[in-house]
Amino acid sequence: LSNKMPYFVIDGTPDCPNFGHAIIVAQYLSEHLPDFKYKKVEVKHSVWAEHLMEMNEETKWSVVKSPIIWKEIHQWGGKKYLIGGLSEFWEYVYCYYGLESRIPKSELLKLAAENLKFFEKKEQDAAERINHVRVVGIIGASERIVTLLLNELFEIPNFRREGVIVKLYDERAYEERKRKTMEDVADYFNNHSVFGAQTVFIVDKLKGTIDHCDLLLIVEDFRPCAKWQPGQDENYALEKCFANMNYLAEGIAVSKPQNLRIIVAGQGPTCFLATCLVEFCATVRLSDIVVVAADEGLSYLSALAEKTEIPVHKISAPPVWGFIGMKSFVDLRHTVFKADVYRPNERSLTAPHGSTLPLGTIKSELRLMSHLIPDQNEIERIVDERKKKIMKTLEHPPLFSKIRAIISLLKLWYAEEPSDEIISLGVCSNGSFGIPPGVVFSQPVKLNAKGKWVPYSQFPLMDDRTVNEIANCVESTTQTLRQFGLSCLYQKHLCLDDDDFIYSFMKAEDGG
Secondary structure, three states: OHHHOEEEEEEEOOOOHHHHHHHHHHHHHHHHOOOOEEEEEEOOHHHHHHHHHHHHHHHOOOOOOOOEEEEEEOOOOOOEEEEEOHHHHHHHHHHHHOOOOOOOHHHHHHHHHHHHHHHHHHHHHHHHHHOOEEEEEEEOOOOOHHHHHHHHHOOOOOOOEOOEEEEEEOOOOOOHHHHHHHHHHHHHHHHOOOOOOEEEEEOOOHHHHHOOOOEEEEOOOOOOOOOOOOOOOHHHHHHHHHHHHHHHHHHHHHHOOOOOEEEEOOOOOHHHHHHHHHHHOOOOOHHHEEEEOHHHHHOOHHHHHHHHOOOHHHEOOOOEEEEOOOEEEEOHHHOEEEEEEEEEOHHHHOOOOOOOOOOEEEEEEEEEOHHHOOOHHHHHHHHHHHHHHHHHHHOOOOOHHHHHHHHHHHHHHOOOOOOOOOEEEEEEOOOHHHOOOOOEEEEEEEEOOOOOEEEOOOOOOOOHHHHHHHHHHHHHHHHHHHHOOOHHHEEEOOEEOOOOEEOOEEEOOOOO
């Protein structure tokens, strides 16, 4: 029976007497019946008409007034079964539970007034709190990475402010397994609040995820699905990505969150997703839309350490170039490592053999690893085999390099002072390295004095192979973007001044 237990939802405006009456009855039943579960959804009177229209469009109902009462079988967020308004709810609870409830009209009006006052105070408190906490929205929140990521996220210095609010959203939350995963995440962090005043909760609308959001993490898996029908190939996946990002950009335009930062960090064509956002989002600074890329380089560290006999902690992540998720290149020869170098002093020239006096010092300096890697193809082959083995064992891509890359990015982005560290990141190109302007492309970047990620144009390219690989990635990228009428069909003049990116668009000639 418990598997078919109904969950009741009472949706209405806080100033509605009938809404207040339904809540009283539902509260009484929940206190006396262990299997009776309900939740209330309060909607401002000013937006009730729009809410009602969306509800009717989604469910094909024809309700016209508050409250709307329905039940969901098995779990919250399941299919909605309409009960009706207050009178239909009375009939339902009388037939199933034998309960009658009569409250004088004067008392109902008083109840509605008190409920509205409480609602307005709660709205005011929430509005005040939102200015002092960090609001994080996660799209694709049923993915495995979320729990591990949040554990690290709450520990980032300078990130939490006076608390953290995390909003979990997944467009497929109607699936029982995905909904259960999100509920488990929310319950875990809300019941074990050892990181401070954070709140983790599930939202059912994309707009609710974006509202007041400071940081939007897109971790959804956009790879082609094995369950797709014949003909639903990579182009179908890109069309789905294109449509989803267009819809997301529309939601951002409506909500207009201030100083929103977007990190695309899921599986699939992530640079394509970000390029779509750059194209569609007029309210987000271009430098605030980035793609996690360093994880592709991190996966090579152990193989590099084995081949060169240099400890992993002395090797930086190799540069990652390309359109992440479609065509990219890990530049192993430009990997930097910390070398201990002996510097002899003048005494070493005249000191007798066996002298115990110091003849020099050992200093650390950064060097390229190119002379230590005779065969890059061999290392790439080793890493590919390890990835396939992990995929076969886990049945999903490895997570920890991705988490490390995301957390390292956030630590740099939210530090009190900009760092001079150079990392691989997908950012909107400004024309450096021969990459077309306006395309989100992984390349070496650094944080400038204004806290914006910009391509590090001084990064040395001393290897023809690297230049050729970048050119191949650019050619492949351009073909994809032309197919969808994106940035490659325009000449985008970018001015990376201290204030912001400045865009001007001119339609290019054919082939431009």
